[in-house]
Amino acid sequence: MSMNGEPPGGRKAATVWGIGTLVYMVAVVHRTSLGVAGIDAAERFHIGASALSTFSILQVLVYAGLQIPVGLMVDRLGTKKVLTIGIVLFTAGQLAFALSHSYGMALAARAVLGCGDAMTFVSVLRLGSRWFPARRGPMIAQAAALFGVAGNLISTVALSRILHSAGWTATFTGTAIGGAFVLVLVLLFLKDHPDGYEPAPAEHAGFGYVRHQIASAWREPGTRLGMWVHFTTQFSGMVFLLLWGLPYLVEDQGMSRGAAGSMLTLVVLANMVFGTLFGQLIARHHGARMPITLTAIGASTVAWAAVLSWPGGHVPLWMLICLCVALGACGPASMIGFDFARPANPPERFGTASGIVNVGGFTASMITLLAIGVLLDATGDNYRIAWCSVFVLQAIGTFQILRLRGRATRLEKDRIAVSRVESVHVPV
DSSP states (O other): OOOSSOOOOOHHHHHHHHHHHHHHHHHHHHHHGGGGSHHHHHHHHTOOHHHHHHHHHHHHHHHHHHHHHHHHHHHHHOHHHHHHHHHHHHHHHHHHHHHOOSHHHHHHHHHHHHHHHTTTHHHHHHHHHHHSOGGGHHHHHHHHHHHHHHHHHIIIIIIHHHHHHHOHHHHHHHHHHHHHHHHHHHHHHOOSSOTTOOOOOOOOOHHHHHHHHHHHHHHSHHHHHHHHHHHHHHHHHHHIIIIIHHHIIIIITOOOHHHHHHHHHHHHHHHHHHHHHHHHHHHHOGGGHHHHHHHHHHHHHHHHHHHHTOSSSSOOHHHHHHHHHHHHTHHHHHTHHHHHHGGGSOGGGHHHHHHHHHHHHHHHHHHHHHHHHHHHHHHTSOHHHHHTHHHHHHHHHHHHHHHHHHHHHHHHHHHHHHHHHHTOOOOO
């Protein structure tokens, strides 16, 4: 029997939720490890730019394609079961990637890794909503993202160095061991919800239930707005970190691998700073969500335009630093998408709605990864032309955000007003 009211949070909630976010951090280490190994992977498997981008495209394709099914799984099975399956899959995928010597085997390994990775973030968001009051939602989402940033930082700082000292197999096998460690923590200590706060039982009537969950979540303008916010803000920073940032800085801008790694680290550090700042701003001023979103989109657009239109060959270092800082705001801004979807959906549908939102950014990332790889091969490695693909997706996403924001905001205000009226009890 569930209790009335919201979960209280507290030390136990922080501990349980911390285990979930640690899983997400390890998953991000696995996901982004190819970003510092792109040049090594091209040499190991004897492949060009298009084939190299296929690694990340396939991984992101699997991730994006599974978001809605994973959201349904989380709503139906609970966080612990879904996270356990995810850990087993991404650990197995990373271990297989470590031992791969052929392009086909390595490609299959990244697909398995993408399946496991897809099960982590939505699960962590659901875990936070079950253990903490709703008012802490923005901070919980940004804090979860910070754990992902920490995983990215491990990839850019530690793995890049270990890779060139320990070698391919030892490096990727070592990261797979981290997956085994968090699996033990989940099995021993993670719980789906606090005692006494069990969710109300739901009727799961096969395909009819699935169709109803997806359709109900999609009908909400807040869900669709959240998806387009995620689509427009996340992808340029992710593509830079996931694969094409290091080759661009080394091969086009003439940086050493160490200096290029430092620039990737700057993106990650900026991500951490903006994540903390955005979470606090939105928690205090809910109306700041849209201004922050549009500012982040505008900053990244201006930064890319300045860098790609710079006359001559190498761009000044200060301009590249500005670009990396602007890209660092993209990840935290994408978390705002979940904060548009959360108040638009009841708790029993939040996993499904989160899955729909999460599809946005990873779909945009997949398209951009493919576009850059194809354009590099077609233009003889002209990174300036290849990176212009960013502007197309930003224009599409911004148009959709501006189209949906008015209706979604009005419906959210109406719901808040109704909930306040219903919470007033007049004594007889």
